[in-house]
Amino acid sequence: MQLTQRAKQVNRRPMTALEKIYLWNIIKGMSITLSHFFKRKVTIRYPEQKRTFSEVFRGLQVLNRDEEGRERCTACGLCAVACPAEAITMEAAERLPGEEHLYLEEKYAAKFEINMLRCIFCGLCEEACPKDAIYLSQSFAPANYGRKGFIYKKEDLLIPHPKENPEAYRKALGEKKQAAVPLPNASLLEKGN
Amino acid sequence: MPDTPKLYKVTIDNITTEVEPGTTILMAARKIGGDVAPPAMCFYSKLKGSGGKCRTCLVRVAKGSAVDPRPMPKLVASCRTNVMDGMLVESMTNPDVLEARNAVVEFLLINHPLDCPVCDQAGECDLQDLSYEHGKEGTRYEFKRRTFEQEDIGPYIKLHMTRCILCYRCTYVADQLTDKRVHGILDRGDQSEISTYISKAIDNDFSGNMIDVCPVGALTDKTFRFKNRVWFTKPVNAHRDCATCCGKVILWNRGDEVLRVTARKDEWGEVQSYDGKPGWICNTCRFDKKHLNDWVIEGLTNIKRHSVIGQGKYPGLVMPNETITEVMGGRDPKLMMDIHSISDVNDRDINLSAIPGPATSETFTPNP
Numbered sequence A: 001m002q003l004t005q006r007a008k009q010v011n012r013r014p015m016t017a018l019e020k021i022y023l024w025n026i027i028k029g030m031s032i033t034l035s036h037f038f039k040r041k042v043t044i045r046y047p048e049q050k051r052t053f054s055e056v057f058r059g060l061q062v063l064n065r066d067e068e069g070r071e072r073c074t075a076c077g078l079c080a081v082a083c084p085a086e087a088i089t090m091e092a093a094e095r096l097p098g099e100e101h102l103y104l105e106e107k108y109a110a111k112f113e114i115n116m117l118r119c120i121f122c123g124l125c126e127e128a129c130p131k132d133a134i135y136l137s138q139s140f141a142p143a144n145y146g147r148k149g150f151i152y153k154k155e156d157l158l159i160p161h162p163k164e165n166p167e168a169y170r171k172a173l174g175e176k177k178q179a180a181v182p183l184p185n186a187s188l189l190e191k192g193n
Numbered sequence B: 001m002p003d004t005p006k007l008y009k010v011t012i013d014n015i016t017t018e019v020e021p022g023t024t025i026l027m028a029a030r031k032i033g034g035d036v037a038p039p040a041m042c043f044y045s046k047l048k049g050s051g052g053k054c055r056t057c058l059v060r061v062a063k064g065s066a067v068d069p070r071p072m073p074k075l076v077a078s079c080r081t082n083v084m085d086g087m088l089v090e091s092m093t094n095p096d097v098l099e100a101r102n103a104v105v106e107f108l109l110i111n112h113p114l115d116c117p118v119c120d121q122a123g124e125c126d127l128q129d130l131s132y133e134h135g136k137e138g139t140r141y142e143f144k145r146r147t148f149e150q151e152d153i154g155p156y157i158k159l160h161m162t163r164c165i166l167c168y169r170c171t172y173v174a175d176q177l178t179d180k181r182v183h184g185i186l187d188r189g190d191q192s193e194i195s196t197y198i199s200k201a202i203d204n205d206f207s208g209n210m211i212d213v214c215p216v217g218a219l220t221d222k223t224f225r226f227k228n229r230v231w232f233t234k235p236v237n238a239h240r241d242c243a244t245c246c247g248k249v250i251l252w253n254r255g256d257e258v259l260r261v262t263a264r265k266d267e268w269g270e271v272q273s274y275d276g277k278p279g280w281i282c283n284t285c286r287f288d289k290k291h292l293n294d295w296v297i298e299g300l301t302n303i304k305r306h307s308v309i310g311q312g313k314y315p316g317l318v319m320p321n322e323t324i325t326e327v328m329g330g331r332d333p334k335l336m337m338d339i340h341s342i343s344d345v346n347d348r349d350i351n352l353s354a355i356p357g358p359a360t361s362e363t364f365t366p367n368p
Helices: A021-036 A076-081 A125-126 A164-176 A186-192 B025-032 B097-109 B127-132 B169-177 B210-212 B285-289
Strands: A060-064 A088-094 A105-113 A134-136 B008-012 B016-018 B059-061 B089-090 B152-154 B155-158 B183-186 B193-196 B219-221 B232-238 B248-254 B255-263 B298-299
Touching: A076 A088, A076 A125, A125 A134, B008 B025, B025 B059, B025 B089, B059 B097, B097 B248, B152 B255, B169 B183, B193 B210, B210 B219, B210 B255, B255 B285
Parallel strands: B008 B089
Antiparallel strands: A060 A134, A088 A105, B008 B016, B059 B089, B152 B155, B155 B219, B183 B193, B232 B248, B232 B298, B248 B255
């Protein structure tokens, strides 16, 4: 019974002496292998080289500060209620007199945790945030041997202080956000030239 | 002469109902129910004399009465206008009324700070609902909004005058529920503000009901301040024997902690009535009974389906029978990770319901 039109008749005749030394077949196979030396590679050497992410890449969350270095988050809970994976939890506290340089609003997140085992990097927290306090950066969560290492606390998520550590701050902002924030000394440099 | 008083026939949005003479259009519309009832920010049916200030309940009277069928020349505030026999009212069917309502919302929001991310009322705020329904996304107001200092009204109530829309409801509560009113409206017009004279504390036993009647977050519970967002707490109906009030309340729980106690509300956002009497609750029930043992739990409060408070709550949920321990021969399953061993949130050693005010940085610093 013939099932398809593509069936091929297999040649089952015994091999000749020339065919038995496989020379032609080896040359045929090696030529395919060697030709790949001269083609473009599809892989990269990962830890040394890194791919550029697309502009809309959604990576690890970052808790933002304003230009004075005050935490923007007011613990309004909108990211937590928007989160489909229920990865975000927080606890709010009132800003005491004398803490105005630390927190932007009268209420702030005393605790803020993202469970990276749960997070699906959908970016809904960024969309829900009314204070521009959380955004998804262009880096991803580093690998870890234990599960506990994936519970990211506020210290892990907060962006470096823009005044005390401007280098790290700009690095953490990423290319996407850097375009929006001008270099602190850019105008001075231009005038100097 | 018939014994029963003659009922007035009134038609609101093409729905006819019969009400007693002396009923306002708003109450007649509420009798019909649903979307026909105009929104109300200042009117509170359980407070005498309230209403007529916010103008959100504007309706058009297309026909004055059966005797005098002329329409009323302007939109009228339905909370202060009584029905006449044969009256024809247009509420949500008239585009003029909806446009007027949008304009009123814009006016109410002129001085409102829109600090909903910080405000404890967010999620159950009448102004939030109203502006979501009728408001515009942007604002045309370019001037500085009026600001006030935060004020403590008594030991339990925080007043954010910036959020106030001057509905006067709280002053009526103080007038009608407590024996001595010590706060009111100072100044006039744009400058008017709610305040106590020389910050005199309010310590009447029913003063806490001001929090419940406030349609915005101007008066908030200091014992609940910043402790949690409303929609993350779980509302359950509960009661206790109270000598001064009805003792029927809603507990807003986080786990086993009672974070807040409020009076029960009916479908119009007003305090529920029992046998014709409004169920106001006293300050002892509201502020001092923050333990589950103080209360008899009745069950999950019925929350409107579209309210954010309903998220994550499933009334009538039947949990399937847990079979893991049975299958495992009585042993508990081995957890890959116990979240409480690493997480700082919901620390069992920090009892938020026990601290009188909002948590601060001192609450969370570990004691040596």
